[in-house]
Amino acid sequence: MWDVILKASGETLYMVFWSTLFSVILGFIPAIILVLTSPDGLKPNKAVYETLSLIVNVFRSFPFIILMVILIPFTRVIVGRAIGTKAAIVPLTISAIPFIARVFENSLREVDPGVIEAARSFGASNFKIITHVYLKEGLPAMISGITLLIINLLGYSAMGGAIGAGGIGDVALRYGYQQYKIDYLIVTSIVLIVFVQLVQMIGNYIYKKLA
Amino acid sequence: MIEIRNLHKSFTDMQVLKDVTITINDGDIYGIIGQSGAGKSTLLRCINGLEPFQSGSIIIDGEKVEDIKGKELRILQSKMGMIFQNFNLLNRLTVYENVALPLQFWGKKTNTPEVKNKINSLLKLVGLEDKAQSRPRELSGGQKQRVAIARALVMDPKILLCDEATSALDPKITHGILELLQRINKEMGITIVVVTHQMEVVKQICQTVAFLKDGQVLASGRPEELFIRPIKEIKAFLQEESELLPDNGVNFQLFFSDSSSDPLITMMARDLNIDFSIVWGKLEDFRSSIYGSLVINVAVENADKVKAYLDEHEVAWEVL
Numbered sequence: 001m002w003d004v005i006l007k008a009s010g011e012t013l014y015m016v017f018w019s020t021l022f023s024v025i026l027g028f029i030p031a032i033i034l035v036l037t038s039p040d041g042l043k044p045n046k047a048v049y050e051t052l053s054l055i056v057n058v059f060r061s062f063p064f065i066i067l068m069v070i071l072i073p074f075t076r077v078i079v080g081r082a083i084g085t086k087a088a089i090v091p092l093t094i095s096a097i098p099f100i101a102r103v104f105e106n107s108l109r110e111v112d113p114g115v116i117e118a119a120r121s122f123g124a125s126n127f128k129i130i131t132h133v134y135l136k137e138g139l140p141a142m143i144s145g146i147t148l149l150i151i152n153l154l155g156y157s158a159m160g161g162a163i164g165a166g167g168i169g170d171v172a173l174r175y176g177y178q179q180y181k182i183d184y185l186i187v188t189s190i191v192l193i194v195f196v197q198l199v200q201m202i203g204n205y206i207y208k209k210l211a
Numbered sequence: 212m213i214e215i216r217n218l219h220k221s222f223t224d225m226q227v228l229k230d231v232t233i234t235i236n237d238g239d240i241y242g243i244i245g246q247s248g249a250g251k252s253t254l255l256r257c258i259n260g261l262e263p264f265q266s267g268s269i270i271i272d273g274e275k276v277e278d279i280k281g282k283e284l285r286i287l288q289s290k291m292g293m294i295f296q297n298f299n300l301l302n303r304l305t306v307y308e309n310v311a312l313p314l315q316f317w318g319k320k321t322n323t324p325e326v327k328n329k330i331n332s333l334l335k336l337v338g339l340e341d342k343a344q345s346r347p348r349e350l351s352g353g354q355k356q357r358v359a360i361a362r363a364l365v366m367d368p369k370i371l372l373c374d375e376a377t378s379a380l381d382p383k384i385t386h387g388i389l390e391l392l393q394r395i396n397k398e399m400g401i402t403i404v405v406v407t408h409q410m411e412v413v414k415q416i417c418q419t420v421a422f423l424k425d426g427q428v429l430a431s432g433r434p435e436e437l438f439i440r441p442i443k444e445i446k447a448f449l450q451e452e453s454e455l456l457p458d459n460g461v462n463f464q465l466f467f468s469d470s471s472s473d474p475l476i477t478m479m480a481r482d483l484n485i486d487f488s489i490v491w492g493k494l495e496d497f498r499s500s501i502y503g504s505l506v507i508n509v510a511v512e513n514a515d516k517v518k519a520y521l522d523e524h525e526v527a528w529e530v531l
Contacts, residue, residue, distance in 0.1 A: 118299035118359075120261055122366065123288035124316035132315055137301055210303065 004171055005187055011085045011166040012195070015157045018089045020150050023096035030056065030097070031104030032130060038109060042116075042126045059098040064156050067095050068163060088165030092156055100149050107141035108134045140211040147203025151196050158192075168192055212237055213258060213370065213404070218267035220253060220426075227253050228264065229426045235419070237369075240396050240403045242417035242434065244410075246448060250426040251406040252374050258404065259291045259372060260284045271370070289317060292363025292401075296375035298355040300347040300362075307343040310334065310361045317366070333361040337391060353384035360391060364399075371395065373405040377412055389415045410438070410449065414497050422448070435502040439466055439495065440527075456490060456506065456531060461514040466527040467503045476505070479520055485513045506531065 158169020176185030
């Protein structure tokens with residue numbers, strides 16, 4: 001049993017790590033565009049904001065399991081194959097991008113508008129305002145958002161079993177649920193609880209350090 | 212010099228500034244006073260281009276604010292420091308880093324000895340040299356505003372714009388901040404424009420003042436002129452309309468300035484050999500000089516004598 005759990009833990013961490021990394025990088029771009037073009041942003045633009053906002057909402061509305069199936073051809077193009085742990089990173093990332101984009105947008109828009117105005121009054125360019133004010137002041141909230149994202153991805157990765165990605169959730173489902181192996185069910189649950197707790201604790205710690 | 216000519220500004224369908232024309236001379240401390248919603252802060256933001264305006268002109272040392280855009284406007288902004296009611300410091304940066312921030316916006320190195328010296332001397336100027344490594348949340352309101360002042364001076368501006376800079380502070384702290392602003396004006400020759408609704412700000416530091424109501428400049432000039440003999444709207448602003456005056460006799464209001472040091476009231480009683488009652492009076496301190504007015508009630512038959520006497524002694528007066 002322990003071999004199975006250990007291997008599955010590794011797969012889960014692998015999927016969550018890469019999908020977090022990619023979605024944070026890729027979600028950052030729409031987040032910045034949303035912040036810039038929002039009604040209270042530096043370059044308000046209703047058309048761009050509403051369109052991008054709609055796209056984000058549409059992608060967020062897809063149930064993950066459906067998204068995973070829809071994305072199979074796309075995954076095949078990117079990874080070369082549609083099943084396996086590596087392949088699961090693609091739908092995980094795609095589903096996480098709109099989520100983290102929205103979370104980042106909210107984190108950044110919460111930055112005190114007075115501080116933004118002060119920066120403008122010193123003649124700061126929009127680029128400098130983003131790098132030196134928005135990102136600086138919004139960082140703790142963004143870290144909280146990433147914590148939330150990782151925990152969400154831990155949950156989603158459990159569904160990766162459907163495309164043969166393995167992982168803790170998959171073990172719980174195949175051994176625990178389908179084969180009535182209660183011990184597997186308990187151990188996998190505990191492992192997931194520990195993961196979530198750890199992520200939350202680390203996230204809170206970094207937040208406190210930064211805030 | 213800041214010249215504002217026939218400035219009009221409106222937000223969608225509401226007009227906030229109507230035909231504003233004022234001139235702010237170099238080295239002046241210029242007050243813009245009025246109730247909340249009078250358009251004072253908007254006017255201030257037009258000066259440094261944070262707010263666009265529909266018509267009129269703002270000329271700063273020959274440069275028309277409405278004509279420049281992009282980087283040119285940003286360069287102009289960098290020559291004007293600004294401080295705010297809520298200080299607007301970055302909470303995650305230290306005091307030192309906050310002061311250095313405008314330099315970073317302009318891509319200047321902040322770790323050279325000259326820059327370190329400069330920031331430390333600014334912190335010394337505002338009295339916070341021991342707080343360089345503190346974060347804003349560890350500071351009091353007055354200290355935060357001092358950091359903001361140091362930050363506003365780091366780009367060597369010629370003009371400092373103050374938007375209700377003391378409105379969130381208690382009277383004693385306000386006094387200290389105003390003293391600092393006055394020092395900056397005198398020692399560094401920086402023109403200061405203060406927007407405020409607090410009379411004490413105007414009285415303590417302003418050399419010139421404009422009174423703004425509903426987006427219009429109703430009066431401008433030296434504060435002692437505006438506030439010792441106030442027009443109706445300024446009286447309303449000062450909430451002075453409830454003076455109770457006797458119904459019989461003639462009520463004279465006399466105006467004094469620092470230079471009129473003769474004990475005029477008692478002299479007049481003796482010289483004219485008449486009696487009158489003192490009804491009401493006030494003394495105000497403008498930039499450490501005393502100005503005031505006094506209302507006396509004189510019997511009708513003595514009114515002409517009093518008028519002649521006051522004119523002879525060159526005392527400003529009016530009959531209420």
